[in-house]
Amino acid sequence: MRASDLAVPFHGVRSRSLGDDGGSLVDLCRAYAPRLTPGQFFSHETVFALRGLSTPEWPYSPRIHVSTHRPAREPRTDGVVGHRLQTREPAIQIGPHGMPMENAVRAWRQCGRLWHLDDLVAGADALLGGRRPLATIDELEAEVALMGDVRRGILRHALALARPGVRSPKETQLRLLLVRAGLPEPEVNADIFSTEGEFVAEIDLAFRAWKVAAEYDGRVHAEDPRQFARDADRWAAIRDAGWDHVRILNHHLRDGGGSAVAMVRDALIRAGWRPGL
Missing domain, CATH: 3.40.960.10 (VSR Endonuclease)
Known part of the structure; x- marks a missing residue:
């Protein structure tokens, strides 16, 4: 466990797969995944990174967000942003890398407290675009209506600017x-x-x-x-x-x-x- 060829990305985790640069966010999520307890899942902007969707450009650096629903407790670990979400029916999905993650529509709304307006528009466009869209504008609007807007209505503003069919x-x-x-x-x-x-x-x-x-x-x-x-x-x-x-x-x-x-x-x-x- 103390071998020099093992990286220690998180407390209690050892990995040979991470390079000298510490690995990509996807690599770090793979390394953290064994620490997920029942009911915990990747959320917020981490969902966009895991799905290969639009995230804010450099110098912004997306972080690893892990959530759970009340009454369970969120993780408290260096390198991870933990969230204890209000009680609602979970919508956990198994994503492209075989890891549990938040529903993409909910994840976009969660990014409302993290991203600037244009990044939220690009994120919505990413969900509405592609050959198999991950969301409709009605679903995004319904999520905001159900769970509420943030930061002076930034989510509704972003949805007004979003358009289906965008490629990048x-x-x-x-x-x-x-x-x-x-x-x-x-x-x-x-x-x-x-x-x-x-x-x-x-x-x-x-x-x-x-x-x-x-x-x-x-x-x-x-x-x-x-x-x-x-x-x-x-x-x-x-x-x-x-x-x-x-x-x-x-x-x-x-x-x-x-x-x-x-x-x-x-x-x-x-x-x-x-x-x-």
Whole structure:
């Protein structure tokens, strides 16, 4: 138990699987899992991390949250945030890593005391998106109505900004940035077609009335030449269909995102849009 090749991530736990960096949050949850007592489960932002969903960006660092319902006692261990939740019917699920965790809808509401508004919007978008959404807007609204809002209504505010079908938190960030800058609200992941009615592409953010397509491209460089070639053909097809295609890269979102806003605004103005229209 005192061997030098064993890490001690938590009191009473020894692990060979954690590297010199202490391991990822998922690794730490795996290490902590044997300490869970009956009725305890991972909750709050830990659920999002375990499910590979959106969490706040660096320098924010999600923590390990473990909850239980009254009258049981929450864990009190270094490295873990314990919660003793009010009595209600549990909704514990076995997640992707085989560990017990809070229902995703409840976990999102629990993050209301931890995250900023835009992170809560991105979290809601993550639950509403994907091929198999983990929640509906009605379920999220019902949870807030049942258990109450926090921090001057931040959860209801986030739900008003959330949209189904979003693919990534950067897409959420870009959409919120453009709308707050006074641009029209775009359609999310809209299908566009050629003049002959053939499917061309699904667009991250589409301003259909002006045929302007805005998309976030998170790649630093093209590591796969074949994928880059397919993407280049797609971009050309979008332009051939009569759309002005605006690719937003990560550096365009820095320093408040002024560059991204300017690029999309210029494309809209070229297409005939005017502020206030």
